[in-house]
Structure formats: structure tokens, C-alpha cells
Amino acid sequence: MTQSRFDTVPVRAKMPFVGRDAQLALLVDAYEQVATHGASRIVSIVGDAGMGKSRLLYEFLRGLAGKDVLALNGGSAPYGSGAAYRPGIRILHQYFNIADADDAQAIQQKVAGRIVALSGGTASAVFPILALLNALPADNPFHRLPNKEKRQHVSDALLWLGQRLTTERAMVLAYEDLQWVTADTQELAGAAGARASAEDAAAVLTYRSDHDASSLMTPDTIEARLDGLEPSATRALITELLGDDRSLDALKDELPERSGGNPLFIEELVRSMIESGDLTGEPGYYRMDSPHEIVEIPRTVRAVLAARIDRLGRTDKHVLQALAAVGDVASVGLLARRARGPGRRDSQIACAGCRPRDCSSSEPRASICRTNSSTR
Ligand SMILES: Nc1ncnc2c1ncn2[C@@H]1O[C@H](COP(=O)(O)OP(=O)(O)OP(=O)(O)O)[C@@H](O)[C@H]1O
Ligand SMILES: [Mg+2]
Numbered sequence: 596m597t598q599s600r601f602d603t604v605p606v607r608a609k610m611p612f613v614g615r616d617a618q619l620a621l622l623v624d625a626y627e628q629v630a631t632h633g634a635s636r637i638v639s640i641v642g643d644a645g646m647g648k649s650r651l652l653y654e655f656l657r658g659l660a661g662k663d664v665l666a667l668n669g670g671s672a673p674y675g676s677g678a679a680y681r682p683g684i685r686i687l688h689q690y691f692n693i694a695d696a697d698d699a700q701a702i703q704q705k706v707a708g709r710i711v712a713l714s715g716g717t718a719s720a721v722f723p724i725l726a727l728l729n730a731l732p733a734d735n736p737f738h739r740l741p742n743k744e745k746r747q748h749v750s751d752a753l754l755w756l757g758q759r760l761t762t763e764r765a766m767v768l769a770y771e772d773l774q775w776v777t778a779d780t781q782e783l784a785g786a787a788g789a790r791a792s793a794e795d796a797a798a799v800l801t802y803r804s805d806h807d808a809s810s811l812m813t814p815d816t817i818e819a820r821l822d823g824l825e826p827s828a829t830r831a832l833i834t835e836l837l838g839d840d841r842s843l844d845a846l847k848d849e850l851p852e853r854s855g856g857n858p859l860f861i862e863e864l865v866r867s868m869i870e871s872g873d874l875t876g877e878p879g880y881y882r883m884d885s886p887h888e889i890v891e892i893p894r895t896v897r898a899v900l901a902a903r904i905d906r907l908g909r910t911d912k913h914v915l916q917a918l919a920a921v922g923d924v925a926s927v928g929l930l931a932r933r934a935r936g937p938g939r940r941d942s943q944i945a946c947a948g949c950r951p952r953d954c955s956s957s958e959p960r961a962s963i964c965r966t967n968s969s970t971r
Contacts, residue, residue, distance in 0.1 A: 610862060611835040612654050614828025615647065618819040622655040625797050625817060630664060630765040633795040637813060640801040642821030645859025648801040651821065652769055655799070659767065665690075665760055666767040671801075672775040681777055682770045683753075687728060690760075702730035713759050715752075723752035757796065766796040773802035773811070781811070823856020832858070836865055837874065837881040846883065 618640070625636035640648045649671045659666050667689050669682020687693070691705045703725060710720045718737075725731040727749050731738065737745065760766055773781070802808050824832070829851040837843055854860040868874045874881040 610858075611832065612650065613832045613835070614824040614856075615651050615654075615821070618651055618821060619655060619658075621817055621819045622651070622799065623658065625799075626655075626659065626664070626765070626767060629767070629795050629797045630662070635795060636797045637816045638797065638799045638819055639808065639812065639816055640799065640819045640821065641804055643804050643857070645857045646821040646823070647858045648821060649771060650858070651819070652771065652799060652801060656767070656769065664765045664767055665763075666769070668769040669771055672772040682772075684728065686768065686770075687724065693728070699730040699732070702728055703732075706730070710756075713756075715755065715759065719748070720752045720755055723748040724756070727753075761796050767799065768796060769799045769801075771801045773800055773808055774806035823854070824851075824858060824861075825856065826851035829854065829856050829861060832861060833865070836878070838876070838879045840876075840880070840882040842883040843881065 622638055622640075625638050628634040628636055640651055642648050652668070656666055656668060667686045669685045691702070691709055693702055693705055697705070706724055706728070707717070707721050710717075710724070715721065722731060722735060722737040723745070726735075726737055726745065737748070740748070757766070757768075770776070800808065800811065823829075830847050833843070833847050833850060837846075850861060850864070854864065865874070869881070873885075874883055876882050
């Protein structure tokens with residue numbers, strides 16, 4: 596399994612994981628159905644930015660360590676890159692043990708060696724997979740096939756590989772951040788999903804709430820929705836991080852609502868309060884020397900949130916900026932006046948940056964937009 600950023604960032608990895616028992620249980624149950632009954636499951640983890648989709652997946656996959664399961668994780672999209680990414684390629688890299696430093700020849704050897712060991716064909720499996728990995732020699736006849744045929748061969752090769760692997764042991768395939776993946780990877784995820792519904796495999800997909808993943812879903816897809824943490828979980832998180840000092844009481848009262856239960860917000864706010872000296876002490880034993888209301892979100896918190904927001908489309912960004920200026924709640928008419936610009940229609944403005952349940956694009960003028968608490 597690839598290293599998750601939660602493995603490489605010790606402070607984050609030490610954050611106690613709270614408030615997601617029900618969602619974790621859905622994932623564990625799906626895995627057990629696959630492992631013990633040969634069933635197939637697709638689980639989608641859905642939530643706003645920072646709600647903990649990647650963390651939940653990480654905790655789930657961590658719990659599979661040591662079990663007889665092939666768990667492959669496409670990883671999450673790199674922050675701030677804005678670029679579409681290809682988790683399917685990362686999954687293949689993991690399975691074939693391909694390192695960043697490997698050249699085309701090394702990749703050819705690894706892929707061919709493993710596929711032959713699985714009794715796969717050279718033309719039917721090795722060539723298409725090497726082509727997908729950009730490691731097929733330029734003079735290979737595969738390159739001369741029409742694009743449609745190439746895509747079909749790649750898809751067939753991947754399906755064969757998936758099928759072959761699941762005959763040996765249960766498989767869990769994780770694709771993160773579907774909202775950022777390239778169109779060909781969407782196809783791959785779709786194929787994996789279709790395969791998962793036919794084999795003993797679980798596909799776990801994560802995406803933001805406003806992403807339309809309906810084309811990938813089946814009627815049996817299990818949804819693990821992540822809303823804000825319950826106030827009790829937020830309090831527990833703050834207590835774990837900061838301790839029990841009475842001077843923290845006001846913060847504990849205020850933060851559940853202020854953060855909307857968004858774990859990213861909570862983490863970053865606490866971190867910045869420690870860095871700025873508003874909180875003094877040591878992990879688990881902090882105090883606030885001059886308890887006061889948190890009136891402003893510190894710059895560092897804004898910067899972290901902005902890095903995530905940065906990957907929004909242009910219209911969404913404009914609307915968020917307008918909302919930030921206007922306040923928590925705004926009529927679409929007002930937003931349209933603030934955010935209108937070349938090529939931006941009112942109906943686009945109506946739904947950009949708003950939580951879907953708060954906003955209806957069919958009636959933009961009647962709508963009210965409410966900022967997501969994580970981006971406020
Ligand atoms: N249940 C939780 N308990 C404690 N900390 C959490 C929890 N969920 C998430 N976190 C922390 O909050 C931060 C944001 O979580 P995460 O990166 O998983 O969000 P995300 O939903 O994947 O966001 P994005 O949509 O931007 O990818 C992480 O640092 C993570 O450790
Ligand atoms: Mg994530």
C-alpha cells in the first residue's frame with residue numbers, strides 16, 4: 596500500500612480519530628462481506644473539504660494491515676496542484692512495485708514478469724498496461740491501433756488483471772478525490788466499480804459533496820456520508836489535543852459551532868493558536884492565559900483552507916470571495932451582483948460554493964446561499 600500523507604506527517608497521524616464510528620463500521624462491514632462471503636461492495640465516502648474523507652479511508656486501510664487482503668490505494672490528489680490526477684496509475688505503480696526512479700526498461704521488466712507469473716498474455720495484457728504506464732517501446736505495433744481499440748484493450752487488460760487478482764484473495768481498491776481525476780481515470784474507476792460489483796472486491800471511492808458521481812454508482816452503492824462532527828466529538832477532540840484546563844471552557848463551547856464540526860478547521864485553528872501563543876503549555880496540557888472570543892480566523896488557517904479552495908473552478912472561487920465579503924448567508928441575487936463577470940451565468944453563480952442542499956439551480960433567484968463552514 597502507498598504511504599499516505601497521514602503516515603508521513605507525524606503530528607497529523609497523532610491526531611486522535613474521533614466521531615466516525617458509524618462510517619468506519621460501514622467500511623469494515625463491506626470488507627468483511629467481501630472477505631468472508633466473496634461478496635462485492637462499492638462504498639462511497641462523501642463530504643465537504645476537510646471533513647475527513649481521506650482520514651477515514653486511512654483509518655480503514657490501516658485496520659486491514661496484516662489481513663489477507665490486497666489493498667491498493669490511489670492516494671489523494673496533491674494539495675494546491677490544481678491539476679487533474681490519475682489514481683489508477685498510482686494503483687498500478689503500487690501493484691507492480693514501480694518506483695519513481697524506474698525507467699521504461701525497468702517498468703517493462705516488472706510488468707511483464709508479474710503478468711507472465713499470473714499467466715497473462717503479452718499482447719492482451721502486457722502491451723496495454725505498459726502503454727497506460729507510458730513505458731511501451733515506440734516501435735510496438737500497439738501504438739498503431741486506432742484510439743478506440745487501444746482504450747478497449749487497456750480496459751480489457753485491467754479487468755483481466757482485477758479478476759485474476761481477486762481469485763487469490765480479497766481486494767480493496769481505493770480511489771480518492773474523484774472530483775479531480777482525469778476523464779480516463781473516471782473510466783478506469785467505473786470499470787473497477789463494475790468489476791467490484793462482479794467479483795469479490797470492494798471499491799472505496801471518495802469525493803466532495805458537490806461532485807456528481809452518479810455515473811459510477813450502482814443501486815447497491817453504500818454511502819458513508821461525512822457531515823460535521825457532533826459537538827460532543829468536537830469537544831472530545833479539543834480535550835484530547837489541549838487538555839482539561841478550565842481556561843479552555845469558552846473555546847470548547849464555541850468551537851463546535853464555529854467550526855461546523857469540520858476537523859480540518861479545528862486542527863488548523865488549534866495549531867495556529869499554539870503557534871501564536873494564545874495557547875500555552877504542551878500537548879494535552881494547554882491553557883489560555885487570556886481567554887477571549889475567537890473573533891478572527893487566523894491567516895494560517897485561511898491559507899490552508901485557501902489551498903483547498905484554490906482547486907475550485909473560477910466561478911466557484913469568485914462566489915466564495917463574494918460570500919466571504921457578504922457574510923454567512925446571502926441571496927443569490929446579491930451574490931450574482933457581486934460575482935457576475937464575463938461568461939458567468941446567474942444559475943452557475945447560484946450553485947457555486949453553496950452546499951447542494953442549500954441551493955437549487957433551477958430557482959436561482961429564490962435561493963439563499965450559505966457558506967460551507969470550512970470555507971467561511
Ligand atoms: N474524525 C477525525 N478525527 C480527528 N481528526 C480528523 C478526523 N477527520 C479528519 N481529521 C483531520 O482533519 C484534517 C482534514 O481531513 P482530511 O484530509 O481527511 O479531509 P478530506 O475530507 O479528505 O478533505 P479534502 O476534500 O480536501 O480531500 C486531517 O488533518 C485529518 O487528520
Ligand atoms: Mg482528502
